[in-house]
Amino acid sequence: MSTPDFPTDEIVRTIPNPSFLSTATSLLPALQTWVRRPVAIIKFVPDKTLFWGVRPVHSYPITSLPDLSWGKEDEFILDFGVHMVGRVSFTLDSAGEHMDAPCRLKVTLGESPMDVVMSMEDADVESTWIGKGWLPLEVVTVDECPEEVVVGGTGGGDGKGRRHAFRFLRVKVVDTSLKYKVVVKDVRCEVVSAIAPETKVGDPAFGEGERGKLLRRIDHVCVSTLRDCMQTVFEDGPRRDRRLWLGDLRLQALANYCTLKDYNLVKRCLYLFAAFPRNDGSIPACVFEMRGGQRVVESTDYIVDYDALFVATLCDYVEASGDRDAGRELWKTAEGGLGRALAHVDETVDMVNEENGKGWKFLDWEQGLEHSAGLHGVLVYCLKKARKLAGMLGLEGEGVTRDYEQEIERLSKGAKRFLSGSEEREDLVFISGPKKQISYASASWLVLADIFPEKTSRKVLRNTLKDGNAVRPLTPYLWHHVCEALASVGMTEESLEIIERYWGGMVKAGADTFWECFDEADAMRSPYGDVRINSFCHAWSCTPTYLLRGVLKGKVGGSDEGNEGDIAMGELDERWVKESLERIGKQ
Template identity: 35%
Template sequence: MEFQKNQMIKFKHNSKLLEKAQQAKPELKFEKIVPQRTVEIVPDHEELFGYRVAPLSHRITELNQMAFGKGERVILDLGDHHVGNFQIKIDSVGSPMDASLWLHVVFAELPVELGTIHEDYHGLLSSSWLAEEYLHLDVLPSLLKMPRRYACRYIMLEVLDTSPKWKAVFNEPLFTAESAVSLDQVSKLNSGDSVLDRIDQVSCKTLHDCMQDVFEDGPKRDRRLWLGDLRLQALSNYATFDNQQLVKRCLYLFGGLTTEDGQISANIFTQREPIPDDTFLYDYSLFFVSTLADYFERYHDLTVLKDLFPIAQQQLDLALQLMNQDGQIELNSKWPVFIDWSQEFDKAACAQAVTIYVVKQFLELAKEMNVEVKSYQKILNKLTNFAIEKLYDQQRGLFMSGAEKEFSIASQVWMALAKVLPPAENHALMETTQKELFPISGIATPYMYHHVCAALFETQHSAAALDLIKSYWGSMIEYGADTFWEAFQPENPTFSPYQSMAINSYCHAWSCTPAYLLRKYLKS
């Protein structure tokens, strides 16, 4: 997918809705984190990414007894992933300070980020996202308070230079972590399976670190409110922290910042005044309907529904402009469908299924609003008939996609979630999918793996869904994940949608959903 540039598009700012978003802004919770130990990063070809952490013998309380000169460094381990601000006291020892301290500070989520920090970066995203700072301190002692917020577990302090006459001493490192919620709010899963329980804990931690002023996609990079991420974060939130206000805030932000034609952006920048991005994704726009429907199902909040239903209806009406006379959704390049970062499968059938999925949710909301639904029911029938008559291969028992009539896991999964077929046939669809298209390959993100698992659960293949959760998310834990990652292909673990692992996010919103899936389906 290419970067979109739609700079001529103008946005509306609905002051009433944006004020409601502001009223729902959370008061962040803060926690003081003292690093637990000092460590070194050791090359190790047995490890997934080629590096591992080795603890050093001295205690963190002995840090102020160590001196660092040119080319020397210390790595602090917070003991877990955190999001927030860092400060540390710095002094000099030896002769009088006759030159500035030139300091390189690096914040890392995984050891590999420190192991490769001096390699040239050639990724697709801006190198300004790399979590490192170069500082000159002219006068010591000093309390260095880093002004930016970071997502990390490891903090490297590397002395690039002092002078031959003196060295730097570090003391009292402190990381102030922040989130809109507290992990103490969440009850433990206690599934009876230690692997699933650990996956659930890491899922909750991932969600916790992404719950800030809004539901961020990832606290390391972007730090934006993305609609596709929001939908999954909100579902996981309902099952764990149950923070109604934050979901409501995000819905109002999207609802208050549509284009002049009523279209919702795929994401919003929220660091100061909210700014909608000029990026638009077909499925993400439609998922505003889904997120609103899920919110209403959870809280039955008629005020929010009445405020935002017209905007939800607008997203659906805009999407349905791409439906031809046969009931087929014909996408165009200006409004692509996302589904997954992978470009290895055709996504036309997925777009058809997502539309069916969302129309069904919209019909339920319309009934709550006493809105006439006959025309939308006819559209639903037309969309569904096309999927069954033109895309479903009766002989293979699978759905085709695109001009090449491709059979992909993603197509089957979204048709199953949309319940295009009757229950027995839907069960058979995912049965056939497992027999013919598993093991999974070519899927790049936990975002799509979530939908695979959800489809398995929804079609009564719970054992297979649990196995997939354990093998996929469990693999990330085996590889050292404290929080779950933005992208992960088990068959190609070093995959990056941006052509550089250095820029990947290792705490990412859309990967938190085992907390939702396990709590929903283990009880059913």
């Protein structure tokens, strides 16, 4: 697989804002840690009826682990029953005559069954254009036993060993010797998150029956995904890329406001972006943290739509938290973020043309997506958020550099040119670019921009959904916007159906946390050339909880739909572990 052709960004210069960085640093959360231990020793057996083509079965009782010894080429998989983020350690002991040679182990930290079923040897992994260093394989060599093994003992950057995100731990013995085998015992993970197990979260039911059960599990997986991504920043994925992306942040923040309600972590992230404005007013698409948040470096990555969405993220934050001071302090940053997107507008027709300006337009990972109509929708959506934020902050006139009313009106008019077909007939759709591409991205963002009458929006959405040639989403990021667009125009059932099919599909495939990428028809699909390098706990897929607890609230159906009170995150985890074990079945 060749490297995608990312548009190169024009030369920009960062003008750091130490004051904002200082505010961000003051909000560095005290990370919570707790210990989790494996609940089963399993192996995966073929089962073609399942998404991954394999099914977990017990291979030994978990209580027998300290009594089992492993020799050359032996291997086993430990199931922790739930996805977690943390540092793994265990005691390695020897059994037999004596340890007369070093023991070498290969330890794989698996989020998905494929991670521990396929080989993680870098040589076996197909061509991928992102770093193979992400492959969660650690080679451990031990000279003397008993030894406390910290998996990934150096390289974690903080002297504590490398952090991993996983549920399954595969241990393969490369070799011991003729004289001894090894015992792997006291396996534990020091789990880490900004959110403690004691943190309470609302625990709504979503009606009885299969749909209700499934939606409740989807909601739960969303919250777990969000929690595992909440570290010293909102990470995109705790396994990969482990960094703060602006687009992901916006969705995480929305899910957070209706669940874990950590306003400070959102604030911290907003200030981190605002600490690295560039000379053209734009802000980077992501920010790197190092040394547990003690050092921050801005990325050279830049994404036009993410940049524009900063104002939406800030508006949502002020609305949710009531923190107008932060809103006012970051207003200028937010306005700046709109600049590069606005530069894409073709003034002759008041339409965004993605060729008009520089910078990577994202919307979704699907290759070949035309971004003009979608970016136009993003832009109008963001201009309206800016207008709303200025209103909330009482900024009218003062410090506001654009006439948002006028811009919104102009671009709303321009948006109509993306419409193709007839209101009356069944061919009404949005088209984008010279090839008149029809896509879910265009439809959902132009609907979310709330430009057209609901009837038009509904028609366009319905026509797009049933158009087999429309460019579909690859990522949950865009599926979210499809679902939100549907829900925003009252297409509740269509929205729920996608949630059930798409996110429910991941749950049925065994997801503890939602994935970066899910193709119902192809378990091996990856934006990076190899499924083993995908992230299976990825922030931008945690939004159904936001929709179910927000715009879809009360519309799921079922008479007993309601809030079941609060539950501690730790209890939710235990519920999940219990269900995981039930799914594996009897020993």
